[in-house]
Amino acid sequence: MVRRALGAFTCGVVAGTLGFTVIAAAAPIDPRDPLAVATSAAREHAYEGTLSVTWRADGVLRSRSVTVHSEAGSLAVTGDRRLSAVGARRALRSGGVWHLLWNRGEGDDAPPIADKYSVSVEPGVLVAGRTTDRVRITDPRGRVREYIDLDRETGLLLRREQRNEQGAVMRITGFEEVAIAATPTDGAPAEVGPRVPRGSGPAPIVIAAPFRSVTRLPGGFLRVGSYRAAGGGREQYYSDGLVGVSVFEWSGSLKPGSLPAGGAYGTAGRADARLYESPVGQVAVWDAGGRTFAVVSEATPTETARIIAALPSEGVVDGPTRIGRFLIGPFTWR
Amino acid sequence: MAPDDDAQSVLSAYLDGECRPEERAGIDAHLATSARWQRDLEEVREVRELVRAAAEVDLPPGLLDDVIAAVAAVEVAAPVDAPVAPVADLAVARRSRGRIAAWVAGMAAAAAVGVAVIVPTEPVVNPPVAAVVRTHAVRSSVDGVPTDRLAQSSIRAGFLK
Numbered sequence: 001m002v003r004r005a006l007g008a009f010t011c012g013v014v015a016g017t018l019g020f021t022v023i024a025a026a027a028p029i030d031p032r033d034p035l036a037v038a039t040s041a042a043r044e045h046a047y048e049g050t051l052s053v054t055w056r057a058d059g060v061l062r063s064r065s066v067t068v069h070s071e072a073g074s075l076a077v078t079g080d081r082r083l084s085a086v087g088a089r090r091a092l093r094s095g096g097v098w099h100l101l102w103n104r105g106e107g108d109d110a111p112p113i114a115d116k117y118s119v120s121v122e123p124g125v126l127v128a129g130r131t132t133d134r135v136r137i138t139d140p141r142g143r144v145r146e147y148i149d150l151d152r153e154t155g156l157l158l159r160r161e162q163r164n165e166q167g168a169v170m171r172i173t174g175f176e177e178v179a180i181a182a183t184p185t186d187g188a189p190a191e192v193g194p195r196v197p198r199g200s201g202p203a204p205i206v207i208a209a210p211f212r213s214v215t216r217l218p219g220g221f222l223r224v225g226s227y228r229a230a231g232g233g234r235e236q237y238y239s240d241g242l243v244g245v246s247v248f249e250w251s252g253s254l255k256p257g258s259l260p261a262g263g264a265y266g267t268a269g270r271a272d273a274r275l276y277e278s279p280v281g282q283v284a285v286w287d288a289g290g291r292t293f294a295v296v297s298e299a300t301p302t303e304t305a306r307i308i309a310a311l312p313s314e315g316v317v318d319g320p321t322r323i324g325r326f327l328i329g330p331f332t333w334r
Numbered sequence: 335m336a337p338d339d340d341a342q343s344v345l346s347a348y349l350d351g352e353c354r355p356e357e358r359a360g361i362d363a364h365l366a367t368s369a370r371w372q373r374d375l376e377e378v379r380e381v382r383e384l385v386r387a388a389a390e391v392d393l394p395p396g397l398l399d400d401v402i403a404a405v406a407a408v409e410v411a412a413p414v415d416a417p418v419a420p421v422a423d424l425a426v427a428r429r430s431r432g433r434i435a436a437w438v439a440g441m442a443a444a445a446a447v448g449v450a451v452i453v454p455t456e457p458v459v460n461p462p463v464a465a466v467v468r469t470h471a472v473r474s475s476v477d478g479v480p481t482d483r484l485a486q487s488s489i490r491a492g493f494l495k
Contacts, residue, residue: 075484080490
């Protein structure tokens with residue numbers, strides 16, 4: 001097993017250093033990039049608290065709480081698992097060691113939010129007892145797709161609510177409790193995550209045959225990165241400026257009985273697909289033409305269905321594979 | 335909250351085949367009765383898939399084609415000494431026709447078996463669903479504020495096989 005011992009997880013004691021005095025107002029929210037102020041605020045402010053994660057599964061909303069601890073741009077999140085973010089570095093703690101999952105910045109630029117959505121700012125609701133400014137994001141038909149509540153004093157993202165086209169809540173992440181340091185952090189960043197070696201982690205790749213290179217998906221999703229994926233597959237990551245979609249592809253057909261239990265049966269174009277709902281988003285898995293695909297989507301179910309429909313759901317099978325299927329077919333049960 | 339590191343370390347050794355037989359039997363027995371350990375085993379397996387994905391190395395594009403082309407070039411360059419066919423007696427040829435037919439039938443049967451064995455069977459994929467969901471969330475968290483995506487990703491989604 002490839003293991004990377006990434007050093008000790010050394011949480012600084014933030015609670016004692018957090019203050020509650022009035023601090024300088026956050027930078028104004030830029031409607032063209034409403035999350036920019038939250039991104040910089042997350043780097044500059046120390047904060048900790050309890051975050052509630054809500055998602056829709058099987059038609060009902062489910063919630064879990066996780067703890068969040070951030071100091072000088074180093075973020076630690078502890079739920080069922082412990083994850084860390086330091087800059088572009090992402091690590092997961094398992095088996096007593098930290099495993100580096102990511103160590104790079106983003107790939108190509110995601111499209112601006114304004115290319116697809118309209119953004120407005122209004123007085124927000126109280127979140128964890130703090131006054132917020134609410135960023136309202138609407139789609140071209142005027143339907144609210146997200147509410148993003150930013151702390152008025154610091155600009156920190158305190159709550160994010162994502163809705164589908166019918167106005168139903170898909171996901172909410174929001175602080176139940178939060179303590180924010182009175183002054184922005186400066187100087188050397190405190191280490192609240194693992195120390196990791198530089199230059200490791202996945203590198204962007206060029207998608208080449210037999211994998212299919214698709215640069216855009218329906219709904220204004222542009223490809224912003226391509227990577228290797230678990231199991232010898234490839235991942236192409238897309239964004240519409242607000243939410244992301246990953247398309248994974250492997251050579252070979254779906255192994256019978258290999259999918260996790262649960263989920264529901266649906267269709268992906270002309271193929272049968274297994275559909276799952278997770279706190280991250282919708283998941284669809286299917287095979288077509290000797291290839292297996294998985295889509296992980298933060299987009300709405302309607303958008304996700306359009307994306308899946310645009311991906312291969314039947315395909316040309318090469319000659320040797322056809323011969324192999326013909327000969328072996330009678331002896332398989334699938 | 336976060337799973338126990340010691341248990342995951344044991345399960346990691348279990349998956350790596352580093353346990354002695356009696357230890358393995360004990361872990362098997364515990365796995366049969368402990369839902370927690372079953373979940374942790376899935377977690378350890380998922381982490382291995384994630385880390386291996388980051389560590390995979392691809393062959394350079396076109397390497398296989400280059401090798402095939404090089405082999406073909408060697409075969410073309412080699413001198414070909416075609417044997418001269420002997421002149422056959424027609425009567426002998428007629429007598430041997432039956433044997434040839436039997437030989438052809440035998441070869442056809444052997445070829446069918448050979449094709450079934452030699453033709454590469456279609457690879458099958460065991461998609462690591464939990465790992466790809468985590469991979470997506472991690473990638474997505476790099477753009478903008480990471481808090482919400484990492485928080486979502488820290489929750490066990492329950493993709494148990």
